[in-house]
Amino acid sequence: MRSSLHRRFTAPIAIAAIAGLTLAGCSGGPGTTTADAxxxxxxxxxxxxxxxxxxxxLLEQSWADWETENGIDIQYEASKEFEAQISIRAQGGSAPDLAIFPQPGLMADLATRNYLKPAPQAVEDNVDEFxxxxxxxxxxxxxTFYGAPLMASVKGFIWYSPAKFAEWGVDVPETWDELLEVTATIQAATGTAPWCAGFGSGEASGWPGTDWVEDLVLxxxxxxxxxxxxxxxxxFTDPAIASALDAVGEILLNPDYVNASLGDVTSINSTAFGDVATPVANGTCAMTHQASFFDGFITDAGGEVGPDGDVWAFLTPSNDSDGQAVTGGGEIVAAFSDDADTQAVQAYLSSDDWANSRVALxxxxxANTGLDPANAQSPILQEAITILQDENTxxxxxxxxxxxxxxxxxxxxxxMTDWINGTPTDEVLTGIEAGWPSS
Incomplete structure (x- = not known):
């Protein structure tokens, strides 16, 4: 099983809105801490x-040398129930010293309730630099600054076969309209659906669809x-959001375009997102949309990833070819304790030294700009680092x-799963919007 960048184990709990903005929320109670400042x-x-x-x-291996050099034992605990349990632990006075949050909104919720400690100056200095x-x-x-980024992923990659594109006489598209033209050309040349997709992810089913919509909105x-x-x-009912969902539907709701080798449109919901790697790797699916982490799934399915390999990837294009806008994921490391050892570990995890140590594994x-892209062992990960470090991104x-x-x-x-099953766009968007907390 892959990390939080790769799969999500999110309980449907209410968390605050985007970090860094004024947050509506509950009044803050006394924060739990394992040590005094x-x-x-x-x-x-x-x-x-x-x-x-x-x-x-690999995470534990990445900091092993630092532990020895600094005489600090970092004790890591993983949980599929993190999103629910971190709040319970904080409220119960048994919070960890540090938490690796896959969702900034969840971190923000705990910060507004005074459970988290502001980051020390060394952490902020690292983030300002890198x-x-x-x-x-x-x-x-x-x-108030609480947490530094840790790892990252670039979303919105479209994975394809360079050899097949050459065979079909199509080039990597630079605009959304060109992507639709490429899709139509492949469908005409092969007589089969060019795209494959999987929204299945257990209790988290549907999240790959949200990635599509986010890409198109941006x-x-x-x-x-x-x-x-x-x-x-x-x-969600705003015309801009409806337009983005309808644009996604030009591909995912078109029975001529999906679901290559896997079934009809509705099979998207029953297909596990990782299972799409096999038809992409063996060439029975021309294109799929997934984040940079999909590299590992392609490799596991027997495909070689690279510009001259079995599979390569390009970013979902915009309506025009100017600029580069990308969505992505990552984690934020924030502290419930502010003792000296905790602050030292938090500072190390925000450093370029740690980033290079972990990525080299x-x-x-x-997205740490002190990271050498050459340390990444995969060409798509090197490409993703370059994108993240580009000041024009x-x-x-x-x-x-x-x-x-x-x-x-x-x-x-x-x-998203309702939409794939045939629920109209306006009804889907109205239902999603109804989920927003009233306060």
Whole structure:
């Protein structure tokens, strides 16, 4: 099982809106802390997150040398129930020293309730040096900086076969209209559906569909509208959001275009998102939409990823070819304790040293500008790092991860599966919007 960048284990709980903006929420109770400010610590720091199995082992390996050098034992615990349990632990006085939040909104909720400690100056200095202002904002709540970014993913990649594109006489499209033209050309040449998709992910089914919509909102309507939408300053029923969903439907609701080798349109819901890797790798599916982490799934399915490999990827294009706007995911590391050991670990995890250590072990990337892209072991991950480090890239965090959980991991996920099953766009959007908390 892959990390929180790759799969989501989100309980449908209400979380606050986009970090860094004024948040509506409950009054803050006394925060839990395991140590007083300035305390030396006891030589151990507990860290709690969603990163599990092989990737948890790599995470622990990434800081092993630092632990020895600094005499601090980092004790990591993974949980599929993180999103629900972190709030319970905080309220019960048993919070970890540090938590790795896959959703900035969840971190913001706990910050507004005074459970989290502001980040020490060393962490803020690292973020000011190595991250963009957008990334810093995701760890900032009501003008107080709490958490530094950790790892990242670039969403919106379209995975395809370079050899097949050459065979069909099509080029990588530079605009959305060109993507539709490429789709039609492949369908005519092969007589089969060019696209495959899977929304299946257990209790989290539907999230791959939200990624599609987020890409189209950012690319069609722009970053300002995207920000307003994520914060519910414009509703899901706004024409800009409806237009984005309808644009996605030009592909995903067209029975001539999906679901290559897997079934009809409705089979998208019953297909596990990772299972799409096999038809892409073996060439029976021409294109699929998924984040940078899909590289690992393609490799597991026997495909070689690279510009000259079996499978390569390009970013979902905008309506025009100017600029580069991308959505993505990541994690924020925030503290419930402010003892010296906890602050030292939090500072290390925000450093370029840690980013290079972890990325060199494989499978993940970071938006840390001190990261050497050559440390990434996959060409698509190297490409993703370059995109994240490009000062001309407009980056926006995954919208559903910024929305309250009742929407982002509730009505939005459900709405996408309903939409695939035939529920009309206006009805779907009205139902998703109804999930927003009233206060």
């Amino acid at each position: 300035g305390a030396e610590g006891d030589g151990t720091v507990s860290v709690y997150g969603t990163i599990s199995e092989t990737e948890a082992e 991250w963009s202002a957008d990334w810093k904002a995701y760890g900032t709540v009501d003008d 690319r069609e309507a722009g970053a300002d509208v995207y920000d307003q939408w994520v914060n519910n300053e414009i509703p 494989g499978g993940v990337i970071s 407009t980056f926006r965090f995954d919208g559903s991860d910024l929305m309250p959980g009742a929407v982002g991991s509730g009505t939005f996920w459900k709405g």
